[in-house]
Amino acid sequence: PIYSKRATSRLKQIVNDVSPALSFDIIQYGLACHLPVHAKGIPVISKVPNTSGLFIAAGHGCWGILNGPATGLAVSELLVDGQPSSLDLSKFRLDRWY
DSSP, rough: OOOOHHHHHHHHHHHHOOOOTOOOOTOOOOOEEEEEEEEEEEEEEEEETTTTSSSEEOOOOHHHHHHHHHHHHHHHHHHHHHOSSSSSSSSGOGTOOO
C-alpha cells in the first residue's frame, strides 16, 4: 500500500504535541488504509501500560462493526470496574507484544 511519509510524520508530531508520553519508538512500519489492523492481526483492547486513564480499543479491521458492541461493553467494564466481566481481554493486551 502507498502512504505518505510526510503525512505520517505530521500525525506523529501532532500526537507527540498532544502527549509527549506517547512514543513512536515501537512502530515497526507505516501503513495507510481504511481498516486499521494490528501487525499480529488481533485487535488491541487494553489499558495502556505506565499511564493513568489511557485505554486503547483498536485494530479490529473489517470485523470492527461486528465486534464493536462487545468491545465497547468490555472497555466500559474496564473503565468503571477496573476489570471486564463479560470478556477475557488477556489475549488483547497491548503489553502482550511490546
